[in-house]
Amino acid sequence: MKCADRMSFWKTLPLWLTLFAAGLQVDAASRPDKAQDLAYGEILYDFFRQDYFSALTRLDIALQKQRLPHHLEEAELLRGGLLLSYGLYDESERIFNQLLKQDVDSKVRNQVWFHIARIRHRQGDALKAHDALNKLRDADLPLDLQDEARQLRGRVLMDLGHYDAAVELLGAPSRTDLWNAYTRFNLGVALIRAGEVVEGRAHLSILGDQDDLGTGHQATELLALRDKANLALGYIALREKQGDAAAQFLRKVSLNGMTAEPALLGLGWAEIADGHPSLALAPWDELSRKDITEPAVQESLLAIPYILIEAGDYAQAESRYRLAVDAFVAERQRLTNMAQQVRENSIGDLLLTVDGGQDWQPPSPPKAFRGAAWEKLFASNEFQSVLRNIRDLRFLAIKLDGWQSSMGAYDDMLALRRKAYEQRLPRVVDRLQHLDMTAAHKLRGGYAKRLQLAATGEAALPTGEELRLEAGLKKARDLLRRYRGDPSLDSQREKRRLLEGVYRWRLTVDQKARLWSLRKQLKALDQALANTEVRRQGLEDARQRANSGFDGYDDRIRHIAATVKALRRRVDRSIDHHERYLRTLILRSLDQQQVRLRSYEVQARFGLARIYDLAADRNGESQ
Amino acid sequence: MNRKTRAAFIAALIFLLGTPYVSANGGGAGEGGDGDFRSLEDEVQALKKDTLEINRELFTLEEELLFPTSTQVAVFLSVDTGKLFKLDAVQIKIDDKVVSNQLYTQHEVEALHRGGVHRVYVGNLPTGEHELVAFFTGLGPQGQEYRRGANIKFEKALGSKYLELQIVDMEQSQRPEFLIKEWD
Numbered sequence: 001m002k003c004a005d006r007m008s009f010w011k012t013l014p015l016w017l018t019l020f021a022a023g024l025q026v027d028a029a030s031r032p033d034k035a036q037d038l039a040y041g042e043i044l045y046d047f048f049r050q051d052y053f054s055a056l057t058r059l060d061i062a063l064q065k066q067r068l069p070h071h072l073e074e075a076e077l078l079r080g081g082l083l084l085s086y087g088l089y090d091e092s093e094r095i096f097n098q099l100l101k102q103d104v105d106s107k108v109r110n111q112v113w114f115h116i117a118r119i120r121h122r123q124g125d126a127l128k129a130h131d132a133l134n135k136l137r138d139a140d141l142p143l144d145l146q147d148e149a150r151q152l153r154g155r156v157l158m159d160l161g162h163y164d165a166a167v168e169l170l171g172a173p174s175r176t177d178l179w180n181a182y183t184r185f186n187l188g189v190a191l192i193r194a195g196e197v198v199e200g201r202a203h204l205s206i207l208g209d210q211d212d213l214g215t216g217h218q219a220t221e222l223l224a225l226r227d228k229a230n231l232a233l234g235y236i237a238l239r240e241k242q243g244d245a246a247a248q249f250l251r252k253v254s255l256n257g258m259t260a261e262p263a264l265l266g267l268g269w270a271e272i273a274d275g276h277p278s279l280a281l282a283p284w285d286e287l288s289r290k291d292i293t294e295p296a297v298q299e300s301l302l303a304i305p306y307i308l309i310e311a312g313d314y315a316q317a318e319s320r321y322r323l324a325v326d327a328f329v330a331e332r333q334r335l336t337n338m339a340q341q342v343r344e345n346s347i348g349d350l351l352l353t354v355d356g357g358q359d360w361q362p363p364s365p366p367k368a369f370r371g372a373a374w375e376k377l378f379a380s381n382e383f384q385s386v387l388r389n390i391r392d393l394r395f396l397a398i399k400l401d402g403w404q405s406s407m408g409a410y411d412d413m414l415a416l417r418r419k420a421y422e423q424r425l426p427r428v429v430d431r432l433q434h435l436d437m438t439a440a441h442k443l444r445g446g447y448a449k450r451l452q453l454a455a456t457g458e459a460a461l462p463t464g465e466e467l468r469l470e471a472g473l474k475k476a477r478d479l480l481r482r483y484r485g486d487p488s489l490d491s492q493r494e495k496r497r498l499l500e501g502v503y504r505w506r507l508t509v510d511q512k513a514r515l516w517s518l519r520k521q522l523k524a525l526d527q528a529l530a531n532t533e534v535r536r537q538g539l540e541d542a543r544q545r546a547n548s549g550f551d552g553y554d555d556r557i558r559h560i561a562a563t564v565k566a567l568r569r570r571v572d573r574s575i576d577h578h579e580r581y582l583r584t585l586i587l588r589s590l591d592q593q594q595v596r597l598r599s600y601e602v603q604a605r606f607g608l609a610r611i612y613d614l615a616a617d618r619n620g621e622s623q
Numbered sequence: 624m625n626r627k628t629r630a631a632f633i634a635a636l637i638f639l640l641g642t643p644y645v646s647a648n649g650g651g652a653g654e655g656g657d658g659d660f661r662s663l664e665d666e667v668q669a670l671k672k673d674t675l676e677i678n679r680e681l682f683t684l685e686e687e688l689l690f691p692t693s694t695q696v697a698v699f700l701s702v703d704t705g706k707l708f709k710l711d712a713v714q715i716k717i718d719d720k721v722v723s724n725q726l727y728t729q730h731e732v733e734a735l736h737r738g739g740v741h742r743v744y745v746g747n748l749p750t751g752e753h754e755l756v757a758f759f760t761g762l763g764p765q766g767q768e769y770r771r772g773a774n775i776k777f778e779k780a781l782g783s784k785y786l787e788l789q790i791v792d793m794e795q796s797q798r799p800e801f802l803i804k805e806w807d
Contacts, residue, residue, distance in 0.1 A: 034738070038699050038785060038806060041740025048734035057678045064679075088671055123664065382660055389667045396674050403681060413688040535750065538693060538781050556684055563677050567670065574666050581663060 036070035037062075043078070052085040053399075081112075087392060089119060093132075100135075110136040114149055121152060122381045126159035147179035154186050163194035178218050181207055181225045188229065192236075201236065204229040208252060227257045234266050243273030261287060261296035261372075268303060280307055292331050293371030295596065301327055302600055305607055314611050321608045328601040332594055338368060339590045347579045347586070348390045377589045386582050393575045400568040407561045414553050421550075431539060437532065444525055451518050460507040461514040473500050694747035695783040698723070698755065700790075702735040707792040708769060708799035709762040710735070715744050715788075716756040722746055743788070748779045757788050759801050773801040 035041035039062040046055035059079055062068050068075045080095035093116060100109050117132035133156060138149045150169065157166035170187040174180045184207045191200030207229040213219040234249035247270035253263035264287040268280035284307070287300040301324035308317035341350070350366060365378050377383055454461045462470060476496045483489055690697075698715055702708075710732055715723040723744040727735070735741060756774040763769030777786065785806035793800050 034701065035740055038740055038787065041699070041701060041738065042742055044737065045731075045734050045739025045741050048737045048739050049730060053675070053678070056675060057682055060675070060679050061682055086671060086675070088668055088675075090668060091672070124660070386660070386663060389663060392667060393670070396670060399674060399678070403677070410684065410688065413685075417688060534781060538750070541693075553684070553688065556680070560677060560680055560684065563673075563680075567673055567677060570673075571670055574663075574670055577666065578663055581659060 037068050039067035040071040040075065047078075047082070052082050056082040056086055084116070084119075089116075089123075092116075093128075106137070106140045107142070110140045111142075111145070114141060114145060114152075117152060117156075121156060121159075123385055124381050126156050129156045130160060143175065147174045147176065147183075150174070151179070151182055151186065154183075154190065158186070158190055158193070163190050166190040167194060167196070177214065178221055181210070181222050185225055185229060188232075197236075201233060204233050208233055208249060223254060224257060224259075227253045227259045227263070231259045231263050231266070234263065234270065238266055238270055238273065241273055243270045243275070246270035247274060255286075261290060261294045265296040265299055265303070268300070268307075272307075277307055277310055291370070292327050293374075295372060298328070298331070298597065298600055302603055302607070305604075309607070309611065309614075314614060318608060318611045321604045321611070324604040325601055325608070328597045328604065332597045332601070335590050335594050335597070339587055341368065342583055342586050342590070347387075347582045348394060348575070351387060352391055352394070371593070373589050373593050374586075377585060383582065383585060386578050390575060390578045390582070393571050393578065397568065397571045397575070400564055400571060403564045404561075404568060407557065407564065410557045410560075414550065414557065418550050437529075437536065440529060440532070444522075444529060447518070447522055447525065451515070451522060454511070454515055454518070461511065461518060462507060466503070466507070469503060473503060690745050690747060692783050693781050694749065696744075696746055696748045696753075696779060697742055697783065697785050698744040698757075699740050699785065699787045700725075700735070700743045701740045701787060702732070703789070703791045705732065705736045705790070705792070707764045707797065708759070708790055710759065710790065711761040713743055713760075713788065714758040717746070717748065718753050719756075740787070748784070750779050750781060752776060752778055755786060755803065757801070757803065759788075759790060763799070764797055769799075771799075771801050773803050775803040775805070777805055
């Protein structure tokens with residue numbers, strides 16, 4: 001990899017990582033050459049293990065301690081990505097706004113903004129989603145994301161009430177049949193909402209008539225969309241009292257799909273509107289055997305006896321009204337139990353089966369929580385966001401509990417260090433007192449002077465053995481000098497001269513080697529002296545720290561312990577706020593269902609009373 | 624059932640059909656962000672930020688208390704592409720004493736292959752000369768069991784000492800190499 005490419009890769013890496021964390025497209029084959037700072041590699045290790053919390057902590061510390069000299073630029077971008085993964089969206093966006101400049105790979109930059117737009121849209125913040133979408137160019141996104149981006153733009157525009165702009169945007173064809181179907185559906189809805197009902201219906205009709213759905217997953221999605229389109233068209237026709245047209249649309253809806261129940265109900269009403277009340281019984285009878293939690297099924301339980309009365313079959317009508325009353329009472333009781341469960345339990349305990357884990361996978365609702373109204377609420381972005389917050393808060397609570405229980409360990413660590421210092425301090429002081437660096441430097445100075453003299457030939461460099469030999473020679477010379485006139489000592493004089501000559505010759509011959517050896521020893525001595533100085537300085541520092549350092553740690557531990565405790569209380573309060581919020585949403589939904597069921601029950605009882613009145617009238621007439 | 628109820632039901636269905644736009648990723652428009660919902664979001668973001676900050680302080684405190692710079696020694700592990708050696712475990716000895724035995728999960732090995740660096744060991748050592756020996760266990764180029772060692776003698780001065788164990792694929796010899804790098 002060329003240097004420039006490498007730099008570009010490093011610069012882009014944090015953004016790839018952001019996308020990786022978001023489950024968006026990443027180049028799996030890409031791998032950085034190697035982190036040039038160990039701290040950066042450590043952050044990546046935590047990141048790839050999906051431990052974003054640790055990665056973010058390490059990154060902040062590394063930035064604070066200047067441990068990322070080679071990766072400073074990308075570290076800030078990576079911080080933005082990690083903050084996004086951790087759920088600090090505002091701070092993350094602030095960083096991206098500052099750093100996602102034109103020189104960053106446009107494909108990656110666009111995907112990051114697209115990811116942010118999706119998050120903002122999921123949060124129900126159409127304005128921020130719109131801002132993020134305005135920072136990207138759809139054409140710079142990978143092909144399969146371009147259609148999704150357009151859909152997102154369309155939905156955001158509609159959320160903001162800009163239906164005309166949404167219609168204009170969604171008018172162009174998409175790349176695949178599936179995206180075309182989504183586009184057409186959203187376009188139809190946008191047109192109807194913009195007041196262009198005829199044109200909107202035309203788009204939904206094209207979708208509703210689609211025959212070739214292909215195979216596999218795409219076919220399932222296309223079928224669901226076709227059903228939705230036909231259902232919408234059927235009910236619009238019904239509202240306009242076009243029974244025949246409505247029935248035609250509603251008959252096209254699949255009986256196994258998500259929209260089968262309202263379609264069957266509408267079909268019955270369409271037959272009545274078209275003047276064929278007897279034909280309404282078949283779809284409604286089919287519907288009445290389905291799950292009572294569906295509003296359409298509840299509606300059918302009332303609609304069937306209504307038709308039977310119209311047909312004069314009072315006995316059957318009475319029986320169906322009784323069944324309806326029993327079903328409504330039982331369902332109301334189920335909802336009452338459910339409400340009690342919601343009031344008495346933690347929402348998190350009820351709905352979150354797994355704690356922890358960094359990636360948010362919406363949990364499946366518990367079995368007791370079944371029904372269309374509940375499913376709609378559970379699937380809403382608002383509900384999911386609050387539930388996810390509870391999950392995240394529980395994660396924080398676990399962390400804070402762990403820290404709270406380990407605060408004692410920090411005191412122990414400090415006590416241990418303090419004790420160790422107290423034990424070592426007398427030895428340190430003693431060693432410092434006995435460490436006479438001045439004498440050592442003086443000795444070194446003597447050696448250096450000797451070397452200097454030897455180097456200029458003014459002095460020799462005898463070894464210890466040779467010095468002893470020289471002393472012996474001197475002693476012999478002095479002795480012989482004392483007996484200067486004695487000829488009997490001539491041979492000893494000659495021997496001494498010879499020995500001294502040999503000695504001087506040896507000194508002269510080895511002078512260079514001796515100089516080299518001495519220089520080497522002097523160098524080693526310098527190194528040893530330098531090391532000793534470093535250690536002396538270390539001991540001195542340790543002595544000073546022992547007196548002043550621990551108080552600071554005491555304060556820090558106390559501060560952290562107090563902060564952790566306060567944070568834990570705040571987390572509890574926040575969990576409580578979130579639980580209350582969700583509880584209110586759930587109870588409100590349950591209450592609405594209860595009110596509807598109560599109303600149906602009253603209508604069923606009223607129907608029964610009407611039958612009894614009619615029967616009484618008839619008996620009166622016959623008597 | 625009266626006609627008024629029926630009309631209300633139909634109107635409700637029309638409303639339900641019209642409200643959620645559809646997307647390939649599911650999730651229609653939410654209930655709408657009201658003030659309470661936004662304040663919950665803000666509350667969670669503030670808590671996350673504060674928790675992160677306190678974790679940073681704890682992290683720093685722990686490092687300072689347990690592993691002061693003057694005595695700190697840290698050993699890191701990095702892995703090259705990992706084609707010629709599939710890492711299972713690393714054992715580290717310092718001055719002939721086992722200080723770390725690390726087993727790696729598939730997930731952790733993948734994190735290493737993607738460029739992550741793992742801090743295998745952090746401890747304290749006095750100044751002076753020390754010896755580190757590392758043993759790497761895993762599967763070799765032909766999938767056979769493979770155990771290799773590497774050692775280094777290093778000088779611990781007053782500052783922190785960082786050593787990096789590197790597992791490198793040597794393309795030419797088609798064998799993994801196990802190196803130890805000293806960081807300043």
